[in-house]
Amino acid sequence: MGAGLKGYHRYSDYARFPGGRKKIDYLMTAISRLAAPGVEGKLRVLDVGCGNGSISFPLASVGHQVIGVDIDEASVAYCRGHSSFNNASFQCVPDGRLPFKDSFDVVVCSEVLEHLAEPQVLVNDMFNALLRGGLLLITVPNGYGAREVLGRFEKFLRVRLRLDGLVRLLRRTAGMMSAEEKHAMHTSNPDQEHVQKFKWGRLRRTLEQSGLTVLEQVNSFVILSVFLRKGRIGELVERVDCRAADLLPAFMASGWYVASRK
Numbered sequence: 001m002g003a004g005l006k007g008y009h010r011y012s013d014y015a016r017f018p019g020g021r022k023k024i025d026y027l028m029t030a031i032s033r034l035a036a037p038g039v040e041g042k043l044r045v046l047d048v049g050c051g052n053g054s055i056s057f058p059l060a061s062v063g064h065q066v067i068g069v070d071i072d073e074a075s076v077a078y079c080r081g082h083s084s085f086n087n088a089s090f091q092c093v094p095d096g097r098l099p100f101k102d103s104f105d106v107v108v109c110s111e112v113l114e115h116l117a118e119p120q121v122l123v124n125d126m127f128n129a130l131l132r133g134g135l136l137l138i139t140v141p142n143g144y145g146a147r148e149v150l151g152r153f154e155k156f157l158r159v160r161l162r163l164d165g166l167v168r169l170l171r172r173t174a175g176m177m178s179a180e181e182k183h184a185m186h187t188s189n190p191d192q193e194h195v196q197k198f199k200w201g202r203l204r205r206t207l208e209q210s211g212l213t214v215l216e217q218v219n220s221f222v223i224l225s226v227f228l229r230k231g232r233i234g235e236l237v238e239r240v241d242c243r244a245a246d247l248l249p250a251f252m253a254s255g256w257y258v259a260s261r262k
Contacts (some may be wrong), residue, residue, distance in 0.1 A: 005021075008024070008059075009024070009058070011053075011058045011060075012058045013052065014054045019122070019242055022221070022242045023054065023220065023257065026127060026164055030216075031043065031059075031064075034135050035105060040075055041062040043065070044105050045104060045106050046069065046107045046108070046129055049070055049071075049109060049115075050076075050079060052075055055108055056068040060083070060085035060088035063087065063214060064087070066087060066088040066089070068091075069092070071094055072092070076090045076091065076164070096121075097121075098125040098126060100129035101129065102107075102128070102129075102131055102132070103130075104129050105135065106136075108137045108138075109136070110139040113138065113140050113196060114143070114196045116195070120206055122204055123207060124185075124210050127211055127262055133261065135258075135262075136259070137258070139255065141255040142254055143194075143196065143199065145222075145252070147223060147254035175233070175234070176222060187211075200256060203216045206257070213260060213261050214260050217256050217257070217258050218236070219257075220245060220255035220257060224238055246255060
């Protein structure tokens with residue numbers, strides 16, 4: 001295992017790149033730092049929008065009891081077929097509603113809220129799924145950050161101007177990942193689109209309206225995943241990008257990791 005890699009990294013596609021490792025490391029360490037007082041050891045964790053298991057599997061690998069849920073049957077089937085953990089189970093929630101009440105020490109919701117027409121409904125459901133004092137960990141893109149703005153411009157070129165072939169050629173020439181490769185790191189569902197453009201203030205209000213108390217907000221990166229490159233150059237660019245984000249105000253980051261408590 002390479003320098004700086006942790007044991008749970010082997011179970012996550014996110015660990016292929018520094019930006020992905022930053023996210024998974026934040027989630028893993030936040031659980032141990034911020035779990036409710038008196039709650040120790042292996043926790044009961046709900047992974048909302050589990051996709052292809054890039055968060056559920058690492059959580060299970062350190063012993064937590066994990067339930068992963070997703071609206072996409074293909075993603076749930078992928079997780080069931082690739083999981084080697086007796087302490088992880090997966091289920092489809094086709095209507096997107098969570099059938100849990102006061103059940104979990106931790107709820108994780110990564111890159112989900114931006115896809116929902118009514119994100120407040122899911123935040124309310126996650127609040128209800130938590131035990132009193134439970135921890136909600138959310139990652140979400142800044143709807144007006146560099147990643148989202150440049151991503152929308154790329155979509156404009158590919159879809160509106162019908163330059164998909166040119167964009168693919170430029171990506172290959174620059175040694176960048178294809179859109180399909182990036183997508184597969186998250187989910188088996190090819191039809192997901194971002195329908196919400198969050199600002200930090202709005203995201204905070206959404207959490208607080210459910211009765212959650214925001215504990216901390218951490219910037220994710222600056223331009224990561226728009227210019228994501230393979231190889232050593234990409235590794236270096238991402239490391240610098242992630243470090244730079246830590247020095248910026250929230251509105252300049254391309255995404256946030258947020259911890260809240262019930």
